[in-house]
Structure formats: C-alpha cells, structure tokens
Amino acid sequence: MPGLHKWRHRFKSHASRWTVPREAILDFLSRSSKHMSVKEIYSSLYKSYPGMGLTTVYRTLELLARMGLITKLTLGDGQSRYEFKSSEKEKHHHHLICTECGKIIDYSEFLDEELSLVRKTEERLAKKYNFKVLDHNIEFLGICEKCNKSNKRSGRAVRRR
Numbered sequence: 001m002p003g004l005h006k007w008r009h010r011f012k013s014h015a016s017r018w019t020v021p022r023e024a025i026l027d028f029l030s031r032s033s034k035h036m037s038v039k040e041i042y043s044s045l046y047k048s049y050p051g052m053g054l055t056t057v058y059r060t061l062e063l064l065a066r067m068g069l070i071t072k073l074t075l076g077d078g079q080s081r082y083e084f085k086s087s088e089k090e091k092h093h094h095h096l097i098c099t100e101c102g103k104i105i106d107y108s109e110f111l112d113e114e115l116s117l118v119r120k121t122e123e124r125l126a127k128k129y130n131f132k133v134l135d136h137n138i139e140f141l142g143i144c145e146k147c148n149k150s151n152k153r154s155g156r157a158v159r160r161r
Contacts, residue, residue, distance in 0.1 A: 021049065021057075022060050025060050029041070032084065034083070035095075036082055037082075038061060039054075041061070041082065042057045061080075068134065070084055071084075073104065073137070073139065079102075081104065092111060092115075093108040093111075094108075094114070096140050096142065097142075098142065099141050103146075105144070
C-alpha cells in the first residue's frame with residue numbers, strides 16, 4: 001500500500017497503534033471517490049479481511065475522522081458517510097446533500113470566496129471563544145433535481161425544516 005507510511009506517524013501522535021484494519025480502511029477510502037457508509041466499507045473489505053469486525057470499522061472510522069484523515073458526513077437518514085480527505089487544495093470541496101434520497105454532490109465552485117468568508121469566521125470564533133479551529137465542513141441540505149422532479153410529478157409537497 002504505497003504512500004500509507006506517511007500516515008503512520010500521525011497514529012503515534014494520537015496514542016494509537018498502526019494496525020492492519022486501520023491501514024486497510026484508510027487505503028480503501030483513499031482509493032474511493034464515493035461517500036460510503038460503515039456497512040458499505042465493511043462489506044467491501046470483508047472478503048479480504050474476514051477477521052475485521054463491524055465494531056472495528058466503526059471505531060477506526062471515528063478515529064480517522066478525529067485525526068483529520070477522513071471526513072464524516074452525517075445525513076438525515078441517521079447513517080454517516082465517510083470520504084478520504086485530501087490535503088491538496090484542488091481536491092478541496094463541499095457537499096450538497098439530498099434529504100430525500102441521500103445523494104451527495106461534491107462541488108468546488110466558489111471555493112475562493114467561500115474559503116475567504118470561512119477564514120474570517122474562523123478567526124472571529126477563535127478569538128471570541130479562545131478556540132483553535134482545525135477544520136471545517138460545509139454541507140447544504142436540500143432536494144436534488146431527480147427528487148424535485150419526482151415530487152412535482154407525484155404532487156407531493158417538499159418538506160421544509
């Protein structure tokens with residue numbers, strides 16, 4: 001698994017061991033462009049790692065998210081989705097999440113303007129609350145084009161929060 005050695009030192013700084021399941025999950029997510037649930041990750045890895053339990057996957061994903069190596073997206077359906085977090089600016093993106101079907105759309109338009117506003121907000125929050133902001137995650141919740149068309153055809157009203 002080339003390139004993964006660079007993350008091993010991060011585990012030591014979090015008082016965690018570099019284990020085969022952690023390496024397998026991180027490698028899997030680093031090669032995927034999807035936003036995957038715990039069960040999808042577990043199912044994808046089970047054939048290669050039959051000894052890896054679902055609890056291990058849950059705990060590993062939580063650890064990787066706390067370490068900043070992956071992003072955890074919490075959807076309205078109660079299931080979280082995970083994606084690998086690249087440190088490259090070109091891959092930085094935010095999300096549009098459909099509350100009807102759970103579709104997640106990555107977008108990167110307006111990033112410069114958005115990041116400028118976020119940085120100002122982070123600075124003000126850090127100063128006001130003496131809080132060190134490490135990262136941010138921007139999600140817009142709404143209805144995707146397909147669900148919107150389906151709702152219009154069926155006459156269903158779109159629920160609002």
